Amino acid sequence: MYRYDEFDATFVHERVEQFRDQVARRLSGELTEEEFKPLRLMNGLYLQLHAYMLRVAIPYGTLSGTQMRRLAHIARTYDKGFGHFTTRQNIQYNWPTLEDAPRILEELAEVEMHAIQTSGNCIRNTTADPYAGAIKDEVEDPRIASEVIRQWSSLHPEFSFLPRKFKIAVTGTTHDRAAVKVHDIGLVIKRNAAGEVGFEVLVGGGQGRTPMIAKTIRDFLPKQYLLSYLEAILRVYNMLGRRDNKYKARIKILVHETGIEELSRLVEAEWESLSRETTVDLPRAEYERIAAYFEPPDLAPAEASSAAFEAAQQEDRDFRHWVRTNVKEHKVDGYAVVDISLKPIGGVPGDATADQMDLVADLAERYSQDELRVTHGQNLVLAHVAKDDLHALFKELAGAGLATANSRLVSDIIACPGLDYCALANARSIPIAQDISRRFDSLDRQFDIGPLEIKISGCINACGHHHVGHIGILGVDRKGTEYYQLTLGGRADENAAIGKILGPAFDADGVVDAVETIVDTYLEERRGPDETFLDAVERLGFQPFKDRLYPQKQAAA
Amino acid sequence: MSEKTRSKKGGDKALTANRLTDGVAIFLATDGSWVEDAREARVEGDDAGHAALEAAGAEAEAAGIAVGPYLIDVARDADGAVHPTRNREVIRARGPSTHPHHGKQAEGLSGQEAA
Numbered sequence: 325m326y327r328y329d330e331f332d333a334t335f336v337h338e339r340v341e342q343f344r345d346q347v348a349r350r351l352s353g354e355l356t357e358e359e360f361k362p363l364r365l366m367n368g369l370y371l372q373l374h375a376y377m378l379r380v381a382i383p384y385g386t387l388s389g390t391q392m393r394r395l396a397h398i399a400r401t402y403d404k405g406f407g408h409f410t411t412r413q414n415i416q417y418n419w420p421t422l423e424d425a426p427r428i429l430e431e432l433a434e435v436e437m438h439a440i441q442t443s444g445n446c447i448r449n450t451t452a453d454p455y456a457g458a459i460k461d462e463v464e465d466p467r468i469a470s471e472v473i474r475q476w477s478s479l480h481p482e483f484s485f486l487p488r489k490f491k492i493a494v495t496g497t498t499h500d501r502a503a504v505k506v507h508d509i510g511l512v513i514k515r516n517a518a519g520e521v522g523f524e525v526l527v528g529g530g531q532g533r534t535p536m537i538a539k540t541i542r543d544f545l546p547k548q549y550l551l552s553y554l555e556a557i558l559r560v561y562n563m564l565g566r567r568d569n570k571y572k573a574r575i576k577i578l579v580h581e582t583g584i585e586e587l588s589r590l591v592e593a594e595w596e597s598l599s600r601e602t603t604v605d606l607p608r609a610e611y612e613r614i615a616a617y618f619e620p621p622d623l624a625p626a627e628a629s630s631a632a633f634e635a636a637q638q639e640d641r642d643f644r645h646w647v648r649t650n651v652k653e654h655k656v657d658g659y660a661v662v663d664i665s666l667k668p669i670g671g672v673p674g675d676a677t678a679d680q681m682d683l684v685a686d687l688a689e690r691y692s693q694d695e696l697r698v699t700h701g702q703n704l705v706l707a708h709v710a711k712d713d714l715h716a717l718f719k720e721l722a723g724a725g726l727a728t729a730n731s732r733l734v735s736d737i738i739a740c741p742g743l744d745y746c747a748l749a750n751a752r753s754i755p756i757a758q759d760i761s762r763r764f765d766s767l768d769r770q771f772d773i774g775p776l777e778i779k780i781s782g783c784i785n786a787c788g789h790h791h792v793g794h795i796g797i798l799g800v801d802r803k804g805t806e807y808y809q810l811t812l813g814g815r816a817d818e819n820a821a822i823g824k825i826l827g828p829a830f831d832a833d834g835v836v837d838a839v840e841t842i843v844d845t846y847l848e849e850r851r852g853p854d855e856t857f858l859d860a861v862e863r864l865g866f867q868p869f870k871d872r873l874y875p876q877k878q879a880a881a
Numbered sequence: 882m883s884e885k886t887r888s889k890k891g892g893d894k895a896l897t898a899n900r901l902t903d904g905v906a907i908f909l910a911t912d913g914s915w916v917e918d919a920r921e922a923r924v925e926g927d928d929a930g931h932a933a934l935e936a937a938g939a940e941a942e943a944a945g946i947a948v949g950p951y952l953i954d955v956a957r958d959a960d961g962a963v964h965p966t967r968n969r970e971v972i973r974a975r976g977p978s979t980h981p982h983h984g985k986q987a988e989g990l991s992g993q994e995a996a
Contacts, residue, residue, distance in 0.1 A: 351902065353945045371948060373973045374984050376904040404983055419983070421903035672979055743969060744977035747885065752972075754979045804968055 325388055325695060326471050326617040328436045336433045339440060343367050344426035351423070368439025369425050372747050378417045378425060379442040380432060384452035384470040384494070385413030385698040389689040392696060394435045396681035402428050407681065409666060409674040411738060411789055412491070413451050413698040414442060418745055440478065445486045447477035447558075451493045453501045454699040457620055458707040460655040463513045464521055465618045466494035466502070469550060472606060472614055476551050483558050487565035488573035490558070491530075498818060503700055505529045505538045505820035506792055508575045509557065514544065522546045527557060527587070528579030531786035535822045536576040539584040541591060548611070549595075551604045556595035560587065621693040621708055626658025629711065636715035643718050645767060646729040651714065660711055662692075664704040664721060665728040665736065669765045670758050673739045674702030683724050691717050700789075702738055703731070733770040734778060734843065735761040738789050742782030742799060743806070749782035751799025751806035752832075756780055759836045764843075773843055776857045777815075792816035794857055795842060796823040797835060808835035812842070812869060813861050826866060827874050838873055845872045885969065886951040895922035895955045895963060896934040897970070898947035906973045906985075907947060909937055915946060918990040919974035920962040924955055 328336070343363070350360040364370075368379040380395070387395075395415055399407045402424045403417045410416055420428060432438055441448055450473045452466040453459070473492055477483065483490070493507040504510025510526035523545045529538030545553050561575045564582070579587055598604075606614075637644040652661040664684065667673050676684070684704060688696040691713050692706035699705055709717060721727040730736045737760060740746065742753030757780055764770055779793030783800075790796035796811035807829040814823025830838045843857075849868055850860045861869075870877075888894060896909040897919075907915040908922035916922070925934050931952060938950030954966045965971050976984015 351945070357901075357942070357948050371899055371904050373969070374904070374906060374976060375899075404980075418977075423902055743972055744979050749969075752978060754977075758979065801968070804966070806968065 325386060326383075326467075326614065333433075333436070336436070336438050336440075337430075339367070339438065340426060340429045340433050343429060347422060347426050362444070364422075364425075365443040366440065367425070367429065368442035369420075369422075370443065370747075372418070372745050373743075374745065375419045376422055376425065377745070378420045378428060378439060379410070380415050380417070380437060380439050381442050381449045382414050382437075382698050383474050384450055384456070384467045385454055385700075386456075386467060387688075387696050387698065388435075389685040389694050389696070391435045391437055392681055392685035392688065394431060394437070396678040396685065398428055398431060399681065400678040405679075406675050406677045408672075408741065409676065409698050409702050409704070411700050411702060411740070411787060412449060413454070413700055414449060415698070416741075418741075444484075445488050445490075446484050447473075447480065447486075447490045447492065450474055450477070451491070451502055451507075451700060453495045453497065454697040454705045455501060455652065455661050455707060456496060456697075457618060458654050458659075458661050459497060460653060461498065462496040462655070463515055464496050465615075465620075466496040466511070466513060468611070468615045468618050469511060469513065469523070469547075470494050471617070472550060472611065473554065475614075476554070476604065483562065486558070486562055487567045488570065488575075490561075490575070492554075500816075500818040500820075501699075503789070503792065503816040503820070505818075506531055506535070506789075506816060507538065509554065510538045511550075516544045520546060523550060525553065525557075528576040528584070529820070530574050530576040531789060531791045532574070533571060533784040533786075534574075534576065534580075535786070535791040536580065537820050537822065538576075539579060541584060541588050548605055548608065551606065552598055553591075553595055555604050556591050556598055559594050559598075560590045564590075620655075623656045623659055623708060623710075625656055626710065626712070628657045630658070633711045633714060640715065640718075642722070642727070642729070643715055645771075646718055646727055647714065648771075649729045649733060650727075650731045654708065656708075658711055660709050660714060662706040662709050662714070662717065663699075663731040664706065664726050665730055666703050666726075667730055667736050667761065668725055668728045669735060670762045671725075672754050673737050673757050676704075680724050680726055683720065684726070687717060687720060701732075701736065703736070729767060730770060732775050732777065734764045734773050734776045735770060736777070737761060738777070738779040738793070740781050740783075740788035742780075742788075746782060746787075748785055749799070750784075750801040751782050751808065753780040753782040753788055753797075753799055756797060756799070756808065756832065756835060759832075760839055763836055763840055772853070773847065774853065774856055776843070778839065779814075789816065790814075791822050792820060793823060794861075795839060797839075800829060802829075806832050808832065810835070810838060810842070810873075812866060813858070815858060824866070827870055827877070841872050842869050845869050886949075886953075888952045888954045888967075891928075893924050893926045893955050893957075894931055894934065894952040895919070895924055895965070896938050896950055897922075897953050897965075897973070898938060898941065898950035901945055901948050904948075908974075909934060909941070909950075913937070915941065917985060917988075919955075919965060919970075920990075922955065922963045924957070924963055 811823030
C-alpha cells in the first residue's frame with residue numbers, strides 16, 4: 325500500500341488545523357454560512373436532512389487494517405456506531421457534529437486519511453478495480469495510475485474550480501469492474517502491438533439526469549504521458565465546459581455538443597502545446613517509486629486446491645454456497661479473492677457497524693496481507709486469502725453477519741441513501757432495496773436467477789447507479805407520494821449500456837411486485853439457465869416484460 | 882430556497898432549519914426558542930405570520946443558531962399537535978425510516994409516519 329511521505333503528512337495535518345480554525349470562526353459567528361459552506365464542502369462535510377454528513381476519501385478503495393479500525397473508532401465515537409460505504413468506494417458518516425469534525429479529521433490524518441475533494445467541483449477520489457493486483461488477466465495494477473492521479477489532482481490549482489465535479493476510474497483488465505465507461509474519464513490499461521503498457525482513454529461518460537457512455541478519445545496513450553494527457557483534457561474542459569447551467573456542465577455534455585472528433589483535436593492540440601511549455605509527466609524513477617508500493621505480496625504458490633478446502637465444502641453447505649458466489653480465482657494458485665457482502669437480507673446496502681469494521685480489520689491483518697478494498701458495489705474485498713484459510717475466514721464472517729452468499733445476485737443491490745438521509749433525494753431508496761432483498765431471500769431462487777444487478781437511486785442524480793442496473797429503479801415524487809420508475813438493460817461493465825424506461829412508474833408496494841414480475845418473466849422466457857438475464861432481455865426485447873407488467877395497457881391496445 | 886424546500890403558497894406553515902452546532906433539524910417554537918420536536922412548532926396561517934416566521938429565521942441565522950431556515954407546510958392532528966405534511970419533512974421530523982432507533986423517533990420526538 326502507498327504510504328504518505330513527509331510532504332503528504334504535513335499537508336494533511338496542516339489542512340486539519342486550517343479547518344479547525346475555520347470551524348471555530350463559524351461557531352463564533354465570525355464566518356457566515358455562505359462564507360463557511362465552500363470551506364466545509366472542501367473538507368467533505370455536507371449538511372443533510374438530519375445532521376451533518378462527513379464523506380471520507382478511500383483512495384481507489386484500498387485500506388489497511390489500521391485504517392479500517394480507525395474508521396470503526398470514528399463510527400463508534402463520533403457517530404451512531406456505523407458507517408455507510410458508497411458507490412465511489414468512500415465511506416460516509418451520517419451523524420457527526422460540526423464541533424467534532426476537526427477532531428475526526430485529525431484522527432483520520434493520523435492514519436493517512438482525509439476528506440479532501442470528496443465534494444466540490446474538483447477532481448474527486450479516483451476509483452479502481454477492487455480486485456486490483458490479485459486477478460489473473462491484469463496488465464498492470466490500476467492503483468499505481470490511480471495514486472499518480474491522486475497526487476497530481478490533490479489541490480491542483482488549475483482544477484480546483486472546474487465547471488462541475490470530475491470523476492476518474494481505472495481498470496487494469498479487459499473485464500471492467502470499475503465502471504470506467506460511466507466516468508468523466510475512464511482509463512483502461514492495455515498493451516499495444518509492441519507489448520508496451522499504456523492506456524485507452526475514454527471521456528464523457530456519466531449518469532445523472534443525462535446519462536452517457538464514455539467515448540474513446542485515444543486508443544493508446546503511452547504510460548509515461550498519463551498526466552500531461554489528463555492535464556490537456558482537463559484544460560480543454562475547464563475552458564469550454566459550460567458554467568451557465570449546472571445541469572449541462574459535466575464533460576459529457578461538452579463531448580456530446582462538440583463531438584468526440586473535434587474534442588480529440590482540441591485535446592491533442594492542447595497536449596502538444598503543453599509539451600512545448602513544460603511537463604507534468606512523472607520521471608520514470610518517480611513512477612517506479614510509487615509502483616513499488618503496489619508490488620504484489622509475496623505469496624508462496626500452493627496447490628490450486630487443497631484437501632482441507634474441498635472437505636470443508638463437502639461438509640458445510642453454507643460455506644459451499646458462499647464459495648460459489650463470493651470467492652474468485654486469484655492469480656496465484658492456492659489463493660482466492662473474497663467478496664464480503666454488506667448486503668444481508670433485509671439490511672441497508674453498504675452499511676457496516678463499528679464492530680463489523682473492527683472484525684474486518686482483524687481479518688485483513690490475519691488472512692489478507694493487511695489490506696482490504698471497498699467496491700463501487702458497496703461491498704468489501706479481501707484480495708489475497710489462502711484457500712486453506714477460507715473456511716476459518718467464512719466462520720468468522722458468518723458470526724458477524726458478514727457471510728451473505730449473494731455477490732452479484734439479485735439481493736446484492738446498490739442503493740443510494742435516498743430520502744432517509746439525503747437533502748437532494750425525492751424518494752427513499754433503502755426501504756425498496758430491503759423489501760426486494762427480503763422478497764428474494766431464498767438462495768436457491770437467487771442461484772436459479774443467476775447474475776442480476778439491481779440498482780436504486782432516490783433522485784435523478786443517480787448516486788445509486790440506476791441507469792446501469794440490469795434492472796434500474798429511480799425514485800420520483802409525485803404530489804407528495806413516492807413512485808418508482810423502472811429501467812431495463814443497463815450494465816456497467818466493458819459493454820456498458822444505459823437502461824431504458826419500461827413504462828409508467830409504480831408506488832412503493834407495487835415496485836417490489838413489478839421487479840418480481842420482471843424476474844419471473846425472465847425465468848419463464850429464457851432458453852435455459854445458461855441464458856443470463858441480460859442476454860434474455862437483449863434477445864426478447866422489452867415487450868414480454870411490458871405485457872406482464874402493464875396488462876391493462878395491452879388489453880386496451 | 883431550493884426546489885426541495887419550497888412549500889406551497891399559503892396555508893399553515895412552520896419554520897424549520899438545521900442547528901449550526903450539530904445539524905439537527907429544529908423548529909421555531911411559540912415562545913421564540915428553537916426546539917427539536919416539530920409538534921411544538923409555532924404555526925402561522927397568513928402572509929403576515931409567514932413573514933414574521935421568516936424574520937425570526939433570519940435573526941436566528943445571524944445569531945449563529947440556525948442554518949438555512951425555510952417554511953414548511955404543516956397540519957394539526959386531532960389532538961392539536963403540529964406535524965409536517967410533505968414526506969421529506971415528515972422524515973426530517975422523525976429520523977430515517979430505515980433506522981427507527983436513530984434520530985428524533987428514538988427520543989420520542991416524532992410526528993406521524995412517512996407516507
